[in-house]
Amino acid sequence: MLERIRKEISGIREHIDGKCVAVQVPEGLKQYSAEIMDALRRNGAREVFLFIDPNFGACDLKDREARGLGADVLIHFGHNRFGRITETEIPVIYIPITLELDVKKTISVLQEINGRIALCTTVQYLPYLNEIKKLLGDKIVIGKGVLATEDGQVLGCDPGACNVEADVNVIITDGIFHGILAKMQTGRKTYILTPAGKLIDVEPHVERYLRQRETAKILARDAKRVGVVITTKRGQMYTDVAERIAEIIRNAGTDADILVCDYFYPEYVEGMPYDAYVFTGCPRVPIDDYTRFKKPVLTVAEAMEVWGR
Amino acid sequence: MLERIRKEISGIREHIDGKCVAVQVPEGLKQYSAEIMDALRRNGAREVFLFIDPNFGACDLKDREARGLGADVLIHFGHNRFGRITETEIPVIYIPITLELDVKKTISVLQEINGRIALCTTVQYLPYLNEIKKLLGDKIVIGKGVLATEDGQVLGCDPGACNVEADVNVIITDGIFHGILAKMQTGRKTYILTPAGKLIDVEPHVERYLRQRETAKILARDAKRVGVVITTKRGQMYTDVAERIAEIIRNAGTDADILVCDYFYPEYVEGMPYDAYVFTGCPRVPIDDYTRFKKPVLTVAEAMEVWGR
Numbered sequence: 001m002l003e004r005i006r007k008e009i010s011g012i013r014e015h016i017d018g019k020c021v022a023v024q025v026p027e028g029l030k031q032y033s034a035e036i037m038d039a040l041r042r043n044g045a046r047e048v049f050l051f052i053d054p055n056f057g058a059c060d061l062k063d064r065e066a067r068g069l070g071a072d073v074l075i076h077f078g079h080n081r082f083g084r085i086t087e088t089e090i091p092v093i094y095i096p097i098t099l100e101l102d103v104k105k106t107i108s109v110l111q112e113i114n115g116r117i118a119l120c121t122t123v124q125y126l127p128y129l130n131e132i133k134k135l136l137g138d139k140i141v142i143g144k145g146v147l148a149t150e151d152g153q154v155l156g157c158d159p160g161a162c163n164v165e166a167d168v169n170v171i172i173t174d175g176i177f178h179g180i181l182a183k184m185q186t187g188r189k190t191y192i193l194t195p196a197g198k199l200i201d202v203e204p205h206v207e208r209y210l211r212q213r214e215t216a217k218i219l220a221r222d223a224k225r226v227g228v229v230i231t232t233k234r235g236q237m238y239t240d241v242a243e244r245i246a247e248i249i250r251n252a253g254t255d256a257d258i259l260v261c262d263y264f265y266p267e268y269v270e271g272m273p274y275d276a277y278v279f280t281g282c283p284r285v286p287i288d289d290y291t292r293f294k295k296p297v298l299t300v301a302e303a304m305e306v307w308g309r
Numbered sequence: 310m311l312e313r314i315r316k317e318i319s320g321i322r323e324h325i326d327g328k329c330v331a332v333q334v335p336e337g338l339k340q341y342s343a344e345i346m347d348a349l350r351r352n353g354a355r356e357v358f359l360f361i362d363p364n365f366g367a368c369d370l371k372d373r374e375a376r377g378l379g380a381d382v383l384i385h386f387g388h389n390r391f392g393r394i395t396e397t398e399i400p401v402i403y404i405p406i407t408l409e410l411d412v413k414k415t416i417s418v419l420q421e422i423n424g425r426i427a428l429c430t431t432v433q434y435l436p437y438l439n440e441i442k443k444l445l446g447d448k449i450v451i452g453k454g455v456l457a458t459e460d461g462q463v464l465g466c467d468p469g470a471c472n473v474e475a476d477v478n479v480i481i482t483d484g485i486f487h488g489i490l491a492k493m494q495t496g497r498k499t500y501i502l503t504p505a506g507k508l509i510d511v512e513p514h515v516e517r518y519l520r521q522r523e524t525a526k527i528l529a530r531d532a533k534r535v536g537v538v539i540t541t542k543r544g545q546m547y548t549d550v551a552e553r554i555a556e557i558i559r560n561a562g563t564d565a566d567i568l569v570c571d572y573f574y575p576e577y578v579e580g581m582p583y584d585a586y587v588f589t590g591c592p593r594v595p596i597d598d599y600t601r602f603k604k605p606v607l608t609v610a611e612a613m614e615v616w617g618r
Contacts, residue, residue, distance in 0.1 A: 022569070034534055034582040037566045047552060049539070052570045052577045065541050069548055069569065225343055230358070232374050239378055243356060257346045260331070260378065261361045262571060268361045273343040 001097075002035055005077075008095050009039040012075070015093060017044030019073055022066035022090075024051045026078035029097070036077075054263075057155070058082040059147075059235030059282065063089045080123055082235045083147035083158075099124040105197030106172065107135055113191070115167025116141055120152045120159075120182070122173045125195065141166045154178045156284040159185050176205045177284065209287075216286075216296040217306050223275035223296075225255040228303075232262050236281035238300075245278055245303050252307040266292045278303040310406075311344055314386075317404050318348040321384070324402055326353030328382055331375035331399075333360045335387035338406070345386075363572075366464070367391040368456075368544030368591065372398045389432055391544045392456035392467075408433040414506030415481065416444055422500070422508075424476025425450055429461045429468075429491070431482045434504065450475045463487045465593040468494050485514045486593065518596075525595075525605040526615050532584035532605075534564040537612075541571050545590035547609075554587055554612050561616040575601045587612040 009016075021040055025033070033050060040048045049069050051062050058079035066074040067089040074092045081094055110117060110132065119140045121129060129152045133140045142152040145160030154161050154171060159181035162169040169182045169190040176192060179202035183190035192200040220226070226249050230242045242258050249256035259277075261268055264285055269277070277297045279286045286297040298306065318325075330349055334342070342359060349357045358378050360371050367388035375383040376398040383401045390403055419426060419441065428449045430438060438461045442449045451461040454469030463470050463480060468490035471478040478491045478499040485501060488511035492499035501509040529535070535558050539551045551567050558565035568586075570577055573594055578586070586606045588595045595606040607615065 030578075031580050031582065033566065034564070047567065049567050049569050052538075052568045052581070053572075054577065065569070068541065068546070069539070229361075230378070232377065237377070255343070257342065258356070258358050259361045260358050260374070263362075268363065269339075271340050272361070273340065 002032060004097070005029075005032060005036060006039050008097075009036070009043055012093055012095075013043040015073055015091070016040060016075075018046055019044070020047045020049075020069075020071045021045040022049045022051065022062065022069060022071035022074045024055050024060075024062055024074065024076045024078075026055055026097075029077055040075075056284075057235075057282070058094065059084065059157075060233045061085055061088065061092065061235060063092055064234070066090055078123075080126075080153075081149050082155075083145075083149055084235045096123045096126070098127050099195060101125050101128050101172070101195045102197050103128060103131060106193060107132060109193060109197055109199055110136060110139070110170065113168060113170065116165070118143060118162040118164050118166035118169045118186075120154045120161040120169070120171050120178075122154060122171075122178065123150075125172045126150055126153055128172070154182065156181075157282060162186055162190075170199075176200070176202060177287070180206050180209050212290060213287075213302060216290070216298060217302055219296040220276035220298055220303075220306050223254060225257070225274050227259045227269065227272065227274035227277045228256055229259045229261065229264055229277055229279045229281070231264060231279075231281035232260060233281060238280045241300060242278075242280045245280065245300060245307075249278075249303070249307045252309075254307065264289075264297075266294065270294070311341060313406070314338075314341060314345060315348050317406075318345070318352055321402055321404075322352040324382055324400070325349060325384075327355055328353070329356045329358075329378075329380045330354040331358045331360065331371065331378060331380035331383045333364050333369075333371055333383065333385045333387075335364055335406075338386055349384075365593075366544075366591070367394065367403065368466075369542045370394055370397065370401065370544060372401055373543070375399055387432075389435075389462075390458050391464075392454075392458055393544045405432045405435070407436050408504060410434050410437050410481070410504045411506050412437060412440060415502060416441060418502060418506055418508055419445060419448070419479065422477060422479065425474070427452060427471040427473050427475035427478045427495075429463045429470040429478070429480050429487075431463060431480075431487065432459075434481045435459055435462055437481070463491065465490075466591060471495055471499075479508075485509070485511060486596070489515050489518050521599060522596075522611060525599070525607055526611055528605040529585035529607055529611075529615050532563060534566070534583050536568045536578065536581065536583035536586045537565055538568045538570065538573055538586055538588045538590070540573060540588075540590035541569060542590060547589045550609055551587075551589045554589065554609060554616075558587075558612070558616045563616065573598075573606075575603070579603075 059082045077095050080096050141164045143161045143164035145158040147158040148155045162182040172193045179192040190202045228242045228246045246256040283299045368391045386404050389405050450473045452470045452473035454467040456467040457464045471491045481502050488501040492515050499511045537551045537555045555565040592608045
């Protein structure tokens with residue numbers, strides 16, 4: 001990993017030499033901070049600022065903050081450009097980090113699946129898709145999402161790459177979440193294929209997920225007052241959506257206030273007078289942090305089911 | 310409390326009528342969010358955005374974020390203007406909340422103290438100072454801090470209001486922290502006087518505090534690599550100080566990197582390769598969160614003691 005990071009950094013030497021550089025790294029790379037900072041300085045960076053707020057995607061791009069610090073360039077590790085962000089306040093260099101994948105094993109697992117496969121993956125395994133497609137030909141169909149900027153790429157907010165004509169979805173990744181979204185969006189059989197070559201049918205996970213979300217919606221339906229939450233994160237800020245949702249909730253006879261934060265931590269709303277929340281930013285927040293919130297937190301789509309009509 | 314908040318809000322009706330209003334409240338007022346939001350709308354606010362990130366001072370002013378949401382005005386509850394913030398991106402209305410104080414009891418306690426008293430307090434009890442001064446005359450001396458904008462006001466980063474000719478400091482407040490700072494800055498006898506009239510000598514607290522800080526400095530001295538932390542909070546951002554401190558640490562033969570965050574949460578640096586941190590924002594962070602950090606966190610002044618010379 002360190003070798004790859006150092007190689008990536010020396011590859012952008014011309015963009016950092018003599019410059020003041022700001023850096024964002026995903027949680028998994030924080031352990032290599034010292035080496036990353038040293039490599040940047042060895043390649044000529046005059047000063048380096050490392051953001052340590054947890055970063056889960058390029059939707060949380062810190063270009064404004066980097067400019068405020070006086071940085072000339074922002075290096076964003078671990079993700080590629082997020083579709084909603086087209087202009088930035090200083091130049092941004094994205095360095096996605098590719099992880100190991102057992103291609104041989106992957107191919108043999110895919111060959112045993114009947115029918116055409118809508119194949120997609122997260123940014124960490126993107127470079128393998130072409131190689132697989134070349135070997136398996138028409139059996140593999142690669143689509144393109146809306147907010148994800150690369151062919152075949154899925155995001156926690158965008159499973160759109162599987163929206164192609166195919167018989168089954170296969171998502172190469174090590175979590176279940178993207179598979180649940182893909183299954184819900186297309187209705188068709190969906191598998192997670194782990195980097196080690198394990199094939200997982202998401203069906204039982206979808207069922208558990210739907211039960212959990214059904215409970216959240218039922219609880220929210222009884223709310224007397226709802227907090228509609230906007231995050232100020234660059235690519236996740238949907239002020240107009242929040243205003244519209246608040247209006248819909250009010251029209252349904254329920255009080256609604258618009259709340260704003262950077263991260264939506266459960267501690268922030270403890271003791272506040274809301275019986276339910278709608279989070280308008282990353283759809284993973286209501287779902288991943290389900291057990292940490294004492295009150296139901298709905299996505300925008302779920303809020304429409306509860307209060308819209 | 311609710312009555313007072315409603316009165317304050319109707320008092321600024323002309324500034325909110327027909328406007329899009331953003332609001333910041335301290336943690337203690339979050340429980341009244343519904344009433345605050347309703348009162349703002351009753352007084353004509355077209356839309357209200359309530360920030361829910363924890364707010365501990367007007368140094369953490371969200372005027373930029375409020376403008377980003379499309380707000381016309383920001384109402385900041387619980388604090389008055391912070392000295393470093395002179396210009397804002399949209400108009401800001403500060404509504405400090407005055408808490409109950411037993412003035413009679415306060416006067417009688419002050420009368421029993423020998424010598425001239427440098428009297429100061431936090432924003433919650435500021436309006437009482439004049440009344441007390443009027444009754445006790447020359448016995449009371451009221452100074453002015455640097456970052457605190459009102460006569461007699463102390464902040465967690467600015468005990469300067471006690472820097473006047475006097476025999477003893479008395480700080481009306483319900484915590485110990487400001488007293489420790491005042492004692493350290495002036496060297497003279499310092500008491501906390503609680504709103505209920507209890508007089509507390511800070512001496513033993515200072516001793517405990519100094520032992521705690523000494524330990525932090527001793528641990529930091531052995532650090533191989535130090536993280537110098539900048540916060541992006543509006544009034545607490547000291548980029549130049551961080552750069553200078555990092556340089557001083559490097560000149561002392563120790564590696565130093567500059568880290569950046571909004572809040573400095575202990576979880577953010579877990580697993581990172583730093584043996585000690587210097588926090589360049591609010592000095593309460595290294596001290597109040599002492600037990601939550603696994604590594605020593607120093608203030609800027611402490612860092613100078615360890616690495617400067």
